[in-house]
Amino acid sequence: QKEVEQDPGPLSVPEGAIVSLNCTYSNSAFQYFMWYRQYSRKGPELLMYTYSSGNKEDGRFTAQVDKSSKYISLFIRDSQPSDSATYLCAMSLGGYNKLIFGAGTRLAVHP
Amino acid sequence: DARVTQTPRHKVTEMGQEVTMRCQPILGHNTVFWYRQTMMQGLELLAYFRNRAPLDDSGMPKDRFSAEMPDATLATLKIQPSEPRDSAVYFCASGARTGPGDQPQHFGDGTRLSIL
Numbered sequence: 001q002k003e004v005e006q007d008p009g010p011l012s013v014p015e016g017a018i019v020s021l022n023c024t025y026s027n028s029a030f031q032y033f034m035w036y037r038q039y040s041r042k043g044p045e046l047l048m049y050t051y052s053s054g055n056k057e058d059g060r061f062t063a064q065v066d067k068s069s070k071y072i073s074l075f076i077r078d079s080q081p082s083d084s085a086t087y088l089c090a091m092s093l094g095g096y097n098k099l100i101f102g103a104g105t106r107l108a109v110h111p
Numbered sequence: 112d113a114r115v116t117q118t119p120r121h122k123v124t125e126m127g128q129e130v131t132m133r134c135q136p137i138l139g140h141n142t143v144f145w146y147r148q149t150m151m152q153g154l155e156l157l158a159y160f161r162n163r164a165p166l167d168d169s170g171m172p173k174d175r176f177s178a179e180m181p182d183a184t185l186a187t188l189k190i191q192p193s194e195p196r197d198s199a200v201y202f203c204a205s206g207a208r209t210g211p212g213d214q215p216q217h218f219g220d221g222t223r224l225s226i227l
Contacts, residue, residue, distance in 0.1 A: 032215070034215055036218075041220075041223075042220050042221075043115075043202055043204075043218035043219050043220040043221050044154070044202070044218045045218070046215055046216075046217060046218075049215045088154065098144065098156045098159060098167065099144075099154075099156070099216060101153055101154040102153075103153045104153065104154075
């Protein structure tokens, strides 16, 4: 069993939809949780970064961490075709330290 | 906008040849990471350095891979001899600790390596 599980998709939604992306993990010691967006032939780009449990909002993006369930989510409101990318969850014992990545979920937002 | 810079962006070479990939971390970042991304395995950490000293290279095949940081502005990853199974995208990332918290890692756009 992998330390971080993420459904690879693909996930296809119409423009304007609310998208929910999720990861589960097994190591309760993880403290830092990140979401990266990766466009084709580009490097992962940091989207959201949270420490411990709770919610964090940035524009159309909301990240949630539920440490009791070992479950993290990323919500995208009013999705746009430009949101079409692979979304990778990542976590670590410290943001300064090595990241453990999920497999990534491919998202396609169609007009 | 500060970025991690990787060179070359693409490399095609024959099996047995030496490959060197370079990374310029974001100025002021003192931790540098090397990752490899494949369809089958996803993103895997190969090695990382803090203040130019190697901290963890357990993800790296020691017999053919080596990673160094000759100075604070340059990190290198070498493969010698290269094999077809090394074909992948290699990413460099850098991060920093600032005050009581840590800064998350920022990635370069990778070196796409093909070994024939």
